[in-house]
Amino acid sequence: MHALDWTLVGILLVGIIGLAYYTKRYTQSVADFLAANRCAGRYLLAISEGMAGLGAISVVAQFQMFYNAGFTATYWSLASQPMLILITLSGYVIYRYRETRAMTLAQYFEMRYSKGVRIYAGILGWISGIVNFGIFPSVGARFFMYFCGIPRYILGSVESGGGHIVATSSKVTHYLANGETNVYAGDALSKLDLSSLTYTFCWAQIDLTYIALMLGLLAVSLFFVFMGGQIAVMVTDFVQGIFTFIVMLVIVAFIFWKLDWVDISTTLASKTGEGKSMLNPFDTGNIDGFNPWFFFISIFGMFITYMAWQGASAYNSSAKNAHEARMSKILGSWRGMVFIMATMLLPIGAWVLMNQGGDGAESAAALTGQVDGALAMIGNESVQNQMRVPIALTKMLPVGITGAFCAVMLFAFISTHDTYLHSWGSIFVQDVILPFKKKPFTPKQHIWMLRFSIMFVALFIFMFSLFFQQSQYILMFFAITGAIYAGGAGPVIVFGLYWKRGTTKAALTSLTLGWAVALSGMVLQNGWKSVWYPKMEAYAPWMLDVWAGLFEMCRQLPGINWALDPEKFPIDGQWFFFFAIVLSLTAYITISLIESYVLGKPTHNMDQLLHRGDYRINDDHAEAEKPPVGIKAILPSSEFTFRDKLVYWGNFAWVAVWFVVFVVATTMNWLLPSMGYDTSFGNDGWAKFWQVQVFASIVLCIFTVIWFIVGGLGDMKSMFRTLSTAKRDVRDNGMVHDGHSIVDDELVEDAEEKEAETETVEA
Structure with missing residues (x-):
């Protein structure tokens, strides 16, 4: 990069960093x-949570x-718009979860099910989360290495690439087509022709640049968390989000310039190959991984596992x-x-610049050569x-x-x-250690x-x-590692909040099946080439025939292209997430129904869980005496101000228009052609x-950026003012007593006294 960029x-x-340090004064409990x-x-949450994600x-x-x-890739997401509007406008899951006043999902599990579910879910969520999180530093550090052109310093062996050898005592011998070339410590690899070589080495390779970048980036992120916890995280994410908003618009303008x-x-239209169109979403069946099934599973998963992933769990409790x-x-x-x-x-x-024809063919070939090199x-x-x-962007x-x-990418990494x-550090303490503490x-x-x-x-x-050596697309890795927890936790969260008959045994079984299926997928994918396929080929070839027959049956469904391959297991992480x-x-x-109707297990006290009725906390509800349910929950309630309703109906109108467009386009390009x-x-x-869709979205983006910046700055000022005068309750630490937070002890006692008085009067 240029000195100006640096x-x-x-x-x-x-x-x-200075802003993170400033927030330290507000963290007192x-x-x-x-x-x-x-x-x-709302604006502070919307921007900062978006930046965190x-x-x-x-x-x-x-x-x-x-x-x-x-x-x-965006067309099939239009199919999710009705689901998305139901989720966001109704406050699906988030509204009731915030009513529980739980600080983590597993704390809610103890309040709804049992301490055992909290600990089990806490351990599962933590393991799933940190494994999923495990490749984040790697991908981020490699991005900065290649985007910024940072020289690589290698200790030990070298791979074919630029950089310097810094080992003080190793001699690395390369065998090129024209003979032997000896490379010693201190030599600049970028000056050598290393495009097609094999090599021997003394030690395993240690990439010092890669290590230093990861350590430096993680140190900055740790500093933010240590300074002010969620306050520092949220405020810095908000400011980074504002900057990112502005730069994203500038980049979009540059692309069209x-x-x-x-x-x-x-x-894009010049890309050939059946099933690999970049314009026509009905000709994408052969695109590796990202075909319509990927997006349909995402839509289904969004509804069942909404808020199950806890990477940004603190935001769900901060409103x-x-x-x-x-x-x-x-x-x-x-x-x-x-962002999209x-x-x-x-x-x-980047793809267009590398694949242009006509007058741009020469520059496209040059760019492609540079990137491939x-x-x-x-x-x-x-x-x-x-x-x-x-x-390519460089x-x-x-x-x-x-x-x-x-x-922007640095801020995205940090945020x-x-x-x-x-989140993951808090979850281990709150949901694995804290439940065993009798004294806080x-x-x-x-x-x-x-x-x-x-x-x-x-x-x-x-x-x-x-x-860790990555072997699949990042989003596929996310899907399968996320499924270890989210696949089983989704039903436990949703039905626990909306169904009084959900039971502890049902929750434990759901969590267990989720990780078992996901782990099976990881074992098959990572060991297929080296273990499972060779073993079956040598000792049980009939099993390969079974797999081949199964894949053949599945290929009868449009868009599924599974085939027996010794190099790669064909079912990706997204499908294991679905299973x-x-x-x-x-x-x-099934288990909840059996326990409720066959075994007669009593239903859960949902008013106590959600702080409604006699357990109500006035500050948690603006005006409504009782939150609406059913179809009314989707419509604006008495809690909505006039401005809230404008936001609501504006969102509804935008989503409705594009869903209608999706239905019409799908009918004209799939349903009617199938009828001749x-x-x-x-x-x-x-x-x-796509021209209409993109430019309409850009216009709305410009308006949104201005609106959110103004609203977010007001929210941040209000939060600092509230924190300056707030009275802290030391009991508000996530501990649960007899199915409720210890902060609510007096509230529950009052409610029980009222209930006893009512029963006495009725008697």
């Missing part, structure tokens, strides 16, 4: 550290998806009240458009796929914008890592215990990134479709 990144990093004392407003690794994952699938729509659509939590989720769907536009257009722009230095094919777009973006985008470190920690002891746990998580993910959900959901419902009518759009029609 200067910009440095200034921004120093500023955000466990509730402050874990949930920002529950005083965050962005992540450098998430951006790279989106780059992979859109580089392979083009615009078609660099390429006009005709260039984009014509080049002022349940209504603010609900509104933050509604606003979140608007916020997401800005940039992460979609950047890889598509840089990728040849990377030995791992999965890492090559991850770094293709970042390396050739595309001008000075200034390159630095701004690097800062996700500090949030995840906070002092606030100081509790906060330091949380910090030590967070530090351990940082150490684990550093070591995991150092040694885990279906089995867990079926088991939870020629109504499909063709590449020209789809190019026009």
Whole structure:
């Protein structure tokens, strides 16, 4: 990068570190550290939670998806819009979860089921989370290595790539086509022709640049969490989110300055190969991984496992009240458009510049050669796929914008890592250690215990990134590692909040099936080439015939292309996620019904769980005496102000319009052609479709950025004012007594006295 780019990144990093240090003064209790004392407003939550979910690794994952699938990757997400609108507008899960006042999901599990479920879920969630989190530092560090052009310093052996040898005593011998070349400590590898070599070495390779980057980036993230817990995380994520909003819009403008729509659509239409279109979503069955099934499973999983993933769990507990939590989720769907536009257009722009024909063919060939040359230095094919777009961007973006985008990725790395470190570190203490404590920690002891746990998580993910070899797309890795917990926890969360008959045994069974299916998938995928296929081929060839027959049956479904392959197990992580959900959901419902209707198990006290009726806490509900249920829960309630209703109906209108467009387009391009009518759009029609969709979204993005910045700054000011005067309750630390938080002891006693008085009067 240019010196100007480095200067910009440095200034921004120093500023955000100073802000994290400033928030330290507001962290005075466990509730402050874990949930920002529950005083965050909707805009602050929407922006900061969005930034926490962005992540450098998430951006790279989106780059992979859109580089392979083009615009078609967003089409099937339109099918999720009705589900999304039901979830966000109704406050699905988040509203009732916030009513429980739990600080973690597993604390809610103890309140709803039992201490055993809390501990079991806490351990499962923690293991699933830190394994899933394990590759984050690796992907982020590699991004900065290749995007910034940071020299690689290797201790020991070298792979074919640039950098320097820094080993003081090793001699590395390379055998090239023209003979033997000896390379010694201190030699610059970038000056040598290392494009096609084999080599011998003295030790295993140690990439000092890679290690130093991971350590430095993790240290900054740890500093943020240590300074102020959730307060520091949320405030810094908010400021980073504002900067990211602005830079994303600038990048989108640059792409359309660099390429006009005709260039984009014509080049995308030139991609040949049946089932691999980047414009026509009905011609994508052969795109590796990211076909319609990937998105349909995502939609199904979104409903059943909503809020199951706890990477940003503190945000679910940080809202002022349940209504603010609900509104933050509604606003979140608007916020997401800005991120999607940039992460979609950047890889598509890179693909277009590398594949142009006509007048741009020569420059496209040159760019492709540069990118391929840089990728040849990377030995791992999965890492090559991850770094293709970042390396292309270094050739595309001008000075200034390159630095701004690097800062965005740095902020994305920090925001996700500090949030995840906070979440997984907190979950271990709150849900694995705390349930065994009879006497609570002092606030100081509790906060330091949380910090030590967070530090351990940082150490684990550093070591995991150092040694784990990635073998599949990032999003597929997310799906299968996430399913260890989320696949089984989804039914436990949703039905626990909405169904009084859910039982402890049903919850334990659901959690167990979720991890069992996910673990089976991981074992099959990681050991298929080296263990399972060779063993079956040698000792049980009939099992290979069974697998082949099963895959043949599945290929009868459109878009499924599973085939027996000795190199790779054909069922990816997304499908194992689906299998885990279906089995867990079926088991939870079946066992609960048997225990309730056959064994006569009593139902749960939902009013106590949700702080309703005699257990009501007035501050948690704005005006409504009782939150609406059923179809009324989807519509604006008395808690909605006039502005809230404008936001609600604006969101509804936008989603409704695009869902209607989706239905019409799907009818014309799939249903009617299957009946013999020629109504499909063709590449020209789809190019026009995407032009309208993209430019309409960009206009809305500009309005959203201005609106959210103003609202978010007001929320941050309000939160600091509240924290300055708030009275802390040392009992508010996540401990549960007799099915309720210990903070609610007096509330429960009062409710029980009222109930006893009522029974006496009736008698």
